[in-house]
């Protein structure tokens with residue numbers, strides 16, 4: 001699996017970066033896009049609203065925003081986390097019915113996202129209110145839903161239904177190619193096909209997969225094969241949804257889908273709490289996180305895993321309430337402690353193997369080397385780094401352990417490698433020039449030559465090797 005840091009650093013970026021700006025950028029669903037454009041171009045007061053429905057990640061929301069941009073309409077979005085009581089809707093949609101936008105936009109496009117999600121108390125009056133708004137609105141309205149069957153039939157009956165279908169792999173591949181070329185990444189055609197197939201028509205997922213597979217480099221079929229499972233993790237979706245204030249049901253259902261434990265989710269959320277600008281809201285979020293933490297502690301103390309669910313609910317819904325739908329500013333970051341742990345683990349591994357090797361070379365116990373000889377060894381390394389690195393067969397990280405100077409360690413190891421290469425070249429050249437011209441010695445003679453005279457130098461070489469392995473610390477001084 002690729003280092004988590006990578007997914008993390010940018011997973012959401014490409015999806016946002018390549019969000020269509022205009023209807024012309026929307027991939028696939030041509031008939032639906034045309035229908036939307038015509039509806040908007042001919043819209044007049046009293047016209048029916050549009051209900052766009054289809055699976056996640058296929059461009060429904062993007063199409064609505066792109067349409068608004070093309071029409072120079074301002075978007076007023078209401079989602080399921082809003083209190084969709086009649087008064088709230090009247091206040092927002094009613095006012096927009098009569099007031100022209102301050103931004104100079106010619107109209108306001110009222111968007112009801114998650115129209116299939118009007119079940120809570122707050123929404124009970126909401127469906128009725130949406131209906132009233134639809135009847136009285138002087139502004140265009142769009143409803144978005146994943147599941148057409150979840151939309152109240154009274155709402156469905158007053159809307160023009162526009163279905164967005166899952167995208168076909170052949171529509172997805174060109175978009176992925178475009179992203180690759182914009183990012184300056186080479187990609188194998190088969191790799192892109194694999195991604196497109198794997199995404200099951202969900203372009204958002206395909207873009208995320210591409211990003212995970214590329215890791216900033218070129219994309220091969222093998223990379224896709226090894227990464228296609230990892231990028232399916234939607235911890236990003238979960239954290240993003242919590243900070244965007246998605247409704248509690250949605251948050252919980254995403255949390256059940258992802259493979260991460262509540263502890264992991266808690267670390268992700270905690271690390272992104274700095275996105276909450278208001279100190280009071282941030283303090284509130286920390287209170288929820290600490291409550292979730294108590295549940296997690298109780299889970300393990302009592303071995304009662306039902307509490308996990310409470311931990312998840314408190315941290316996610318608590319974060320959604322505290323963040324107030326503002327989203328995460330910048331990138332969703334992985335828990336920073338992971339980076340620290342990763343580095344610490346790497347450093348420990350390096351130190352252990354280094355002292356194991358040195359202990360063989362210097363014939364000293366590892367503990368003694370670590371506890372008593374670290375400073376003398378560092379002094380030796382500092383005084384003659386080339387000699388020290390060569391003698392102990394160190395790589396640049398190991399040498400840096402003593403020098404604490406990456407650039408210098410790099411340079412020393414490069415020097416050594418260069419010298420070794422030149423030596424090898426010179427030896428090869430020497431061998432070639434020493435070779436007798438074209439005499440083919442008889443077979444018997446060759447055998448003799450190979451066995452008898454070779455015996456002595458072989459012993460010599462072994463002795464030399466023994467000698468070097470017998471080096472002591474004091475050789476360095």
Ligand SMILES: Nc1ncnc2c1ncn2[C@@H]1O[C@H](COP(=O)(O)OP(=O)(O)OP(=O)(O)O)[C@@H](O)[C@H]1O
Nearest residue numbers: 015018019026027056057058059060061062203204
């Ligand atoms: N048809 C498409 N054309 C171009 N880009 C797309 C399309 N579908 C998805 N994308 C990419 O995926 C991202 C998410 O798309 P979008 O939010 O429009 O999906 P959606 O269908 O509204 O999903 P959901 O309802 O789950 O939020 C976009 O930012 C864009 O990068």
